[in-house]
Amino acid sequence: MKRMLFTVLCATFLAACQSTPPKDAGAPVEERNPSAATGTGTSTTGAGGTGVTGSAAGAGQRNPLRDPSNILSKRIVYFDYDSYVVKDEYKPMVEAHGRYLQANRGTRMAIQGHTDERGSREYNIALGQRRADALKKLMILYGATEIQIETVSFGKEKPKRDGHDESSWAENRRDEIVFVGE
């Protein structure tokens, strides 16, 4: 059934699809750490049998922002059901990240919004986006600038836990903070 696949390496192809945040030329802290950021291999094939293959790979180093004793290593904010309100318990962590961005204007961050598994995949993408936007607003209040933070949503596509119960769902309704270059 699978005929000969005409495969072409497509690193350039992926590069062309790379997301937009500007490269953090002045970032004082991050090293590129593709072990966290890549490992994504994607290949495409025509139903007729020909296609292209793409893969991205890399190697990198540990990120100092992940020093477990630093509040900046905390990267997850959990949300209540059907809520976009960043709870008070996360304010110190959000404030630390906001002030970090204020002090490091070249640093870029992505906030990834997530939902639990219930409901439409696409509507959940929009809900996760709203959660990411809520956290971004708060970070801007603490000194970050608009340009430093890209908010994106994974909807229900990347659950932290695979269970189908409230305790799993509670861990899946979250924002994750990722510094560009990590």
Next chain:
Amino acid sequence: MSRSLRLFLFLLLAVVAGGSRAQLTIEIVGGGATAIPIAIVPFAGENAYPLSVTQIVANDLSRSGLFKMIDGGGVNPRPARAEDVRYADWSARAADAVVVGSATPLADGRVEVRFFLLDVVRQSLLTGFTYAVPPSQLRATAHRIADVIYEKLTGDAGVFSTRIAYVAKQGARYDLFVAEADGFNPQSVVSSNEPLLSPVWSRDGTRIAYVSLENKKPVIYVQSLQSGARQVVANFRGSNSAPAWSPDGGRLAVTLSKDGASQLYLINTDGSGVARVMNSPGIDTEANFAPDGRSILFTSDRGGSPQIYRLTLASGAVERMTYEGSYNVSPRHLPDNKGFVFVRRDGSRFNIAIQDFATRQVQVLTQGALDESPSVAPNGKLIIYASEVGGRGILAAVSSDGRVKQRLTAATSDVREPAWGPLAK
């Protein structure tokens, strides 16, 4: 489904499936009330080929739930041409229709497949066709014969020759598959270790738009099925998702968050000419074009809960379509533009429902716990959707009157995000 047919399906799958573990198996879980009794006589000479054309035809028709197979065993000699049919043999078996035919090798290596569909009640020939095809096209020919029979006897276009796309997740790997409508010959057209979602077919069946998270954010691609080449259509700052083809294939409606909240935009399929459709407070997403291209159904929470709205493109007028319940999402037009299917939440359950534009009457079609992502067959008679059994994703199909139900499972994969392709040209 009869036991022998089920056994046959199993054997056929065992023989043909070999290659892919993402192969879908189709099981009928509920049948129509009025099935047309039809006898399909094995074609003379078809035993010379590894695929039985008549058994594929019988499987197709059975799966639709609208036909009941009548056993023609014992009719001797076995008719192969219209003029060989003795109607008394078939009225005695309570068949309303009978199909006879032959498969004959041609000198150039092709096969001549000939069939006749006869009306037993009126004792008349309804139709007949002859195809000359390479042996590799016998499955496709069988689907075309099933389409002809289905259309002749039900009045609706058959969809056995169409294709479906769906996403299979196996471990950490995601594949977008394109398969025949009966689940055979799945071919991976995209493979990724990040999620793929929201595949949609262009109306001519040559391209699929989808969303991939491979770049750590939702990005919309359009891929040619012929060459496998793909193009980024929308990779703006923020999330890019929920693609929907315009009927002319020239544009996509998409959801972008580049200007703030998730909003609808139109964009050319090469990624140029992006234009915002509306400014609304809150979320607008899941656009779906009307078959005439003049309006769009979409999901919005502008009223406080997610509901389905209709935007008339020329005037910009927006009308709320759903009122019952607090969660109505994922609208898809019926091809005759008389209504739409969607997902509604009732308590903690998510089910597929259908609503008529004129009467606004709603019928809930499914009973799963987490039914989602409906896609309507191009004849409007079947809706394929994603469901869940035992925590694992399966595909299911239901007829638009709710009577016929099928379940499609893959041996080892989680399957989701079905998209029914257009009618074969």
